[in-house]
Amino acid sequence: MSVTTAASAAVPAIQPRRTFAIIAHPDAGKTTLTEKLLLLGGAIHLAGQVKARGERRRARSDWMKIEQDRGISVTTSVMTFDYEDITFNLLDTPGHEDFSEDTYRTLTAVDSAIMVIDAAKGIEAQTRKLFEVCRMRDVPIITFINKMDREARDPFELMDEIADTLALDVAPVSWPVGSGSDFRGCYDLLDNQMLLLEGGGAAGSKKTAIACKGVDDERLAKVMSDEQRAKLAEDVELIEAACPPFDQESYLEGHMTPVYFGSALRDFGVKEVLDGLARFAPSPRPxxxxxxxxxxxxxxxxxxxxxxxxxxxxxxxxxxxxxxxxxxxxxxxxxxxxxxxxxxxxxxxxxxxxxxxxxxxxxxxxxxxxxxxxxxxxxxxxxxxEGEDIRFTGIPNFAPEILRRVRLDDPMKSKQLRGALEDLAEEGVTQVFRPVLGASWIVGVVGQLQLDVLATRIEVEYNVKAGFEAAPYDTARWIDGDKGEIDRLIEANRGSIAEDRDGAPVFMARNNWELNHIQQTWPDLRFTATRERA
The missing domain is CATH 3.40.50.300 (P-loop containing nucleotide triphosphate hydrolases)
Structure with missing residues (x-):
């Protein structure tokens, strides 16, 4: 299988850097892949399995107590490691959709991404959302189809789904032989070698690379059955007829994704993905x-x-x-x-x-x-x-989908509560609003899980017990326009006005009808669901 490469224009000091994120739907295997990449880079010596017990449960990328307790990622972690003379900056993002804002902003800081897909489930909702964020910024994506050691969908069906759902050209660079208990390994289509998983999908399996002259090489007869060899030859023939060859320029432009198959849990295919990042992924981009x-x-x-x-x-x-x-x-x-x-x-x-x-x-x-x-x-x-007056763009605030009034259990700790809310709002995941009328804080989040995390962190990190109760508002919109006109709006609607943590005015709407009514009543003002960070 042929491959087209593109020369990098980066200077030597910049060249040995790969800054990337891993995006996936929850439970696709993102944290396991992260740890195996860190093992390859020598950054850790024992993977902390998310579902293990005790000390081994503490996945290095999931360092917050709530992450360890629930086995989920709720905040972005940054991990730097070296591999084959390249420095990799890995940004492990939250997989849960309630923390998609953190992931969105993290994706503004990367040059490429690995998209992890569960071989049994294919493209899932959160995968699609995160991919669209990458597409908006033309972030090139390498796809890793994980969990081939379990029952999996047909590889061609998965390829078609990626192409149809994400409108991407797909170029397999490795191809699986079997799945589940019959998973034998993958054929490397670029370098013509069979990556054999000795022992199948069993724990403790080892990988052996067998150099080949092609899928018809007689050396494969010693490690594969005639049926497996015939199926592999048929699949490769179909790939060459139906799939475009991997083209690095198309990948760098965000139009094509190279596809790898494997099992992060069995440490199979992980090295090939990391080699692919080193070989194909861009150096730091403008x-x-x-x-x-x-x-x-x-x-x-x-x-x-x-x-x-x-x-x-x-x-x-x-x-x-x-x-x-x-x-x-x-x-x-x-x-x-x-x-x-x-x-x-x-x-x-x-x-x-x-x-x-x-x-x-x-x-x-x-x-x-x-x-x-x-x-x-x-x-x-x-x-x-270093002195120039410029501002990098594309890092917005998002209007929250859930608004709740904060209930403080101990009124004597109102000062500590304010500090906690302002500190945590600085992270950009939770938004805090102070109504013009009334003393209660309003918090805005994207999903219910964020409220659980917020309450836990306030108690654990600030020793303040607080809860959340229904607020009389359905949504929030930032107000933009002529200052005099904004002042008149505020004076006429003080019961529906709040300030965000930067002091920017926000209209708190009780329902969609009220939001539409205020927009029609004040046509010279803009009520926006996003606000570019100053």
Whole structure:
């Protein structure tokens, strides 16, 4: 099978970087794949299985207590590791749809993605949503069809579903032989070798690579039955007739996905996926900003904050801003200009991440993710530069789908509650509104699970017990337009007006009818479901 490659224009200092995310529907095997990639990179020595007990349960990428208790990812983790002279920055994103905003903003900081699909279930709802986010930003995607050691759908059926549902050209670069208990391994279509899973799908299986001259090579007769060889030859013939050859340029443009098959649990196919990232995935890409595009080769340092995490160290009320370096060579101690405020910020203790673990970063290059400790100075969407007044674009707020009034169990802890809500709102997942009339806070979230996580974190991290009760509002919209006109709207509708954590005015609608009515009554104002971060 042929492959077309495209030369990279990146300079040597930028070339050995791959910054990528893993996207998947819950339970597709994302966390298991993450850990096996880290094992390959030498970053960990024992995978912590999410469903295991005790110490082994503590998956390195799922470091929050609620993640360990529930076996789900609810916040983005950053893990840096080296593999074959390339530095990989892996951003493990929440799989649950209630945390899709965190995932969306994380995808603004990556150059490529791995899409994990359950071989028995195919494309699921959250997979489709996350893929659309990648498509909006032309993020190239490698597909890993996981769990081939279990009962699986027909591979051609899965390929057709990816092509039809996601409107992508699919190019298999490996092909499975059997599935479930009959899973024998995969044939490498690019390098003509059989990757044999000795022992089938059983635990402790080993992988052997057998170099071949093609699917008719007699060496395969020693390890496969005649029926398996005939089926493989038939499948490969059909692939060559029906599927386009892998073209790297088309992949980099986001039009084609190379497809790998395997089992992350059995550590089969994982190395091939990582090799594919090293071989095909882009180096740091140019980033869109107001007025121009910032190229990674530029000398001056630029970067943007795509996430703020509160209380990574529970012993200190720390807040760490996750910053993607877009250009230049960052050095510890540099002074950077915060475009939103115009103020300078000296970065004396930048952090390189490994999930919750961290170490000082003496330097960083385009594509790297560093943590900047701060006390509320930096917010999601902030741009930092060596002096240029620019702002990176495409990192929005989203209108919440669920609004709830906060109920404080102990009125004496109102100050602590306010601090907790403001800290956690800085992370960009939960939104906090303060009504113009009334003393109760309103929180906005995308899904019910976020409320459970919020209540747990407030209690565990701030020692404050709070609950949530129904609010008289159905949705929220930011108000934009002439200031005088906004002031008149607020004066006439004070019972429906709140401020977000930045002080921006928000209209709190009780139902769709009221929202449509206010839009018709005030046609010169805009009521928006998203707000670009300042």
């Amino acid at each position: 980033q869109p900003a107001d007025g121009r595009t910032v190229a990674p080769e530029e000398d001056k340092v630029t970067g943007f904050v795509f996430k703020v995490q509160a209380n990574m160290d529970k012993n200190h009320r720390d807040r760490v801003a996750f910053m993607r370096i877009c250009s230049g060579k960052f050095r510890r101690g540099m002074k950077l200009r915060q475009s939103r405020t115009g103020k300078s910020l000296a970065v004396y203790n930048p952090i390189l991440f490994f999930a919750q673990s961290r170490e000082l970063a003496e330097e960083a290059f385009p594509g790297d993710i560093i943590g900047v400790p701060n006390h509320g100075t930096l917010r999601v969407g902030d741009t930092l530069t």
